[in-house]
Amino acid sequence: MSNNVNPCVSCGACCAAYRVSFYWAEASDGGGGVPVTLTEPLGLMMRNMRGTNDRAPRCVALAGEIGQCVSCKIYADRPSPCREFSLSGDNGVVNDRCDRARARHGLPPLDAWRFSTPDESYVSQGASPVPDHVQSAGL
Numbered sequence: 001m002s003n004n005v006n007p008c009v010s011c012g013a014c015c016a017a018y019r020v021s022f023y024w025a026e027a028s029d030g031g032g033g034v035p036v037t038l039t040e041p042l043g044l045m046m047r048n049m050r051g052t053n054d055r056a057p058r059c060v061a062l063a064g065e066i067g068q069c070v071s072c073k074i075y076a077d078r079p080s081p082c083r084e085f086s087l088s089g090d091n092g093v094v095n096d097r098c099d100r101a102r103a104r105h106g107l108p109p110l111d112a113w114r115f116s117t118p119d120e121s122y123v124s125q126g127a128s129p130v131p132d133h134v135q136s137a138g139l
């Protein structure tokens with residue numbers, strides 16, 4: 001793999017490892033961009049992406065095969081935890097939750113990516129970008 005290719009394009013593990021929860025108003029019925037039909041209530045004030053609060057979590061918006069080729073079907077409208085989640089090594093910062101999600105799916109940690117920043121974005125390759133996210137660990 002070229003060192004310029006964003007590893008998230010062939011990963012997607014974090015979209016199938018954690019509960020992705022956020023303030024309810026991020027959903028479309030509260031004025032936000034996340035399609036409410038892809039969410040489910042989580043208490044009084046929160047929602048989570050459907051599929052991510054399951055025993056074997058996998059976000060309903062994740063397309064493709066984990067570890068092969070993936071994309072987020074609502075990338076432009078993904079919730080805040082997805083936007084805030086970074087791949088391990090991005091800008092030299094290790095994200096243990098990225099490594100743990102990958103391990104859960106039998107993928108190695110991103111050692112080779114640490115301390116370097118990919119210069120090709122997830123989006124530019126036609127796949128939906130880095131699944132940022134995650135609030136509640138399902139590991």
Ligand code: SF4
Pocket residue numbers: 007008009011012013014015085086087088097098099101102110130131
């Ligand atoms: S952030 Fe990490 S776990 Fe998530 S898709 Fe990218 S490499 Fe995979």
Ligand code: SF4
Pocket residue numbers: 014015020049059060061062063071072073074075078079082130131132133
């Ligand atoms: S980035 Fe997209 S597919 Fe991944 S958890 Fe967030 S909404 Fe779901």
